[in-house]
Amino acid sequence: MSKIIVAGAGHGGLVAAIKLAKAGHEVLVFEKRKKDETGYPQSDTIEKSAFAYADIPIPENCKTVRNTITFIPMEKDVSSFTVPPGEDDSVFIDRKVLINHLINLAAEAGAQIFFETEIVAPIMLGNRVCGVKTAQQAFYADLVIDACGVYSPVRCNLPDYMCVNREIKKYDVLSSYRAYFNRIPNVPLPETTYNVYLRDSGTVGFTWLVTEEDRVDLLVARFRKPENEDILKIMQTMHEENAHMGTELIYGGCHATIPICQPLAVLVADGYAAVGDSAFMTYSIKGSGIAYCLRAGTMLAECVINDTQGFYNAEKLWAYQRRFYKEIGFSACRIAIIKNILPYVSAEQANELIKQNIISTEEISKLMAEKFDAVLNAKGMAALKEKVKLVKDNTLLKGIIANLAVWLGKFAVTETAFPAKYSLQDVRKWSTKYNEFFDSIRAK
Numbered sequence: 001m002s003k004i005i006v007a008g009a010g011h012g013g014l015v016a017a018i019k020l021a022k023a024g025h026e027v028l029v030f031e032k033r034k035k036d037e038t039g040y041p042q043s044d045t046i047e048k049s050a051f052a053y054a055d056i057p058i059p060e061n062c063k064t065v066r067n068t069i070t071f072i073p074m075e076k077d078v079s080s081f082t083v084p085p086g087e088d089d090s091v092f093i094d095r096k097v098l099i100n101h102l103i104n105l106a107a108e109a110g111a112q113i114f115f116e117t118e119i120v121a122p123i124m125l126g127n128r129v130c131g132v133k134t135a136q137q138a139f140y141a142d143l144v145i146d147a148c149g150v151y152s153p154v155r156c157n158l159p160d161y162m163c164v165n166r167e168i169k170k171y172d173v174l175s176s177y178r179a180y181f182n183r184i185p186n187v188p189l190p191e192t193t194y195n196v197y198l199r200d201s202g203t204v205g206f207t208w209l210v211t212e213e214d215r216v217d218l219l220v221a222r223f224r225k226p227e228n229e230d231i232l233k234i235m236q237t238m239h240e241e242n243a244h245m246g247t248e249l250i251y252g253g254c255h256a257t258i259p260i261c262q263p264l265a266v267l268v269a270d271g272y273a274a275v276g277d278s279a280f281m282t283y284s285i286k287g288s289g290i291a292y293c294l295r296a297g298t299m300l301a302e303c304v305i306n307d308t309q310g311f312y313n314a315e316k317l318w319a320y321q322r323r324f325y326k327e328i329g330f331s332a333c334r335i336a337i338i339k340n341i342l343p344y345v346s347a348e349q350a351n352e353l354i355k356q357n358i359i360s361t362e363e364i365s366k367l368m369a370e371k372f373d374a375v376l377n378a379k380g381m382a383a384l385k386e387k388v389k390l391v392k393d394n395t396l397l398k399g400i401i402a403n404l405a406v407w408l409g410k411f412a413v414t415e416t417a418f419p420a421k422y423s424l425q426d427v428r429k430w431s432t433k434y435n436e437f438f439d440s441i442r443a444k
């Protein structure tokens with residue numbers, strides 16, 4: 001049996017910890033925060049099917065939801081539009097409850113969890129990751145699972161020749177501020193209760209206001225970290241337009257980063273595997289990452305368990321990378337390509353696209369429900385060409401939609417460079433091609 005370090009109590013790392021400890025491995029989880037500080041002070045929706053995939057019980061007392069999201073365009077004369085809820089049931093979970101649930105399951109399975117233990121870097125032995133350093137101590141292991149999130153000090157300090165780390169660039173992440181305010185009793189509710197405001201240009205970001213039974217959830221998400229002044233202005237506008245929203249902050253009030261880009265080109269190296277936000281595994285239109293974490297943590301654990309000789313080198317761990325890309329990664333890349341048009345679109349253009357019904361609620365519904373692959377097949381591409389004709393008098397919009405079709409075509413070619421088996425040479429070629437492609441389509 002092997003010694004496995006999980007760096008950071010991230011969701012995917014904890015899922016892997018549960019499974020690997022159950023399989024008899026010695027698992028050590030190092031988390032920088034105190035136990036009662038782990039998890040985000042917010043509630044999010046997560047598909048039930050991801051829990052079933054990971055064979056993880058859903059925490060008790062979670063509500064089942066199907067969110068009905070309304071987009072509110074910039075101009076008052078363009079009606080807002082409501083996207084019908086997807087077919088899948090999701091659960092609505094307090095994120096602190098979720099992370100503690102996973103931590104408890106990992107501890108019950110036999111993993112040792114060390115809180116207030118901040119990792120500063122990986123330990124390298126030749127070409128292999130063989131442990132992690134904290135400020136005080138070095139810990140050695142046969143495998144390090146990196147679940148430290150977006151700015152993982154393990155990933156960021158890997159040598160370049162491993163092709164894992166990559167610079168975080170403009171439009172790769174959103175800086176968010178999320179806060180819950182009291183709901184004023186006996187004040188009528190707005191017609192719709194899950195409202196996403198499209199008032200800012202794509203280069204800025206978006207804002208949502210979600211009304212729950214007893215509180216109101218405000219999210220401000222921006223490509224640049226929002227200044228306090230901006231947040232206050234947005235709060236003020238939201239209060240003015242939503243009489244039911246109180247001014248008392250009752251939960252949250254935190255800044256966080258949401259990756260909204262393609263997953264890492266390379267997730268593994270000798271003695272190392274990244275999972276979750278540390279590998280940019282989010283659904284880039286929405287920044288949802290938990291379902292991917294539950295699935296990818298399962299794939300990683302199964303790959304490790306199948307490596308019965310305990311090599312945990314890049315060749316063996318490539319089975320995890322291949323499965324991730326087949327089941328999630330390639331589809332996540334196409335979503336990242338579609339998301340890439342957002343920074344090009346101004347609020348006025350978004351307004352136009354909706355007004356002229358160039359983007360339909362059906363398409364947005366598919367995007368939100370993570371079922372966009374159907375739109376990207378041959379039939380979908382033909383539909384995209386039709387859309388270019390629809391925007392006949394707007395050359396800028398026409399250009400944006402035409403670009404999208406070209407990007408998706410180019411990515412189909414890039415995809416063929418994905419190595420079926422690991423060889424450093426092929427993996428380097430793949431990562432260069434993949435990263436160059438995404439750099440080439442990045443909004444300047």
Ligand SMILES: Cc1cc2nc3c(=O)[nH]c(=O)nc-3n(C[C@H](O)[C@H](O)[C@H](O)COP(=O)(O)OP(=O)(O)OC[C@H]3O[C@@H](n4cnc5c(N)ncnc54)[C@H](O)[C@@H]3O)c2cc1C
Nearest residue numbers: 008009010011032044118119148149256276277288289290
């Ligand atoms: C405002 C907001 C809304 C979101 N909404 C949704 C949603 O609706 N649905 C959804 O699925 N996802 C949502 N997400 C995304 C989701 O939070 C992430 O994708 C998810 O948390 C998975 O990330 P992770 O577990 O890999 O990393 P993280 O959640 O970032 O966890 C990393 C862990 O590692 C620890 N750590 C970091 N550095 C170190 C270190 N040096 N040493 C030791 N420990 C360390 C951290 O303290 C943390 O506990 C949202 C995110 C934000 C910010």
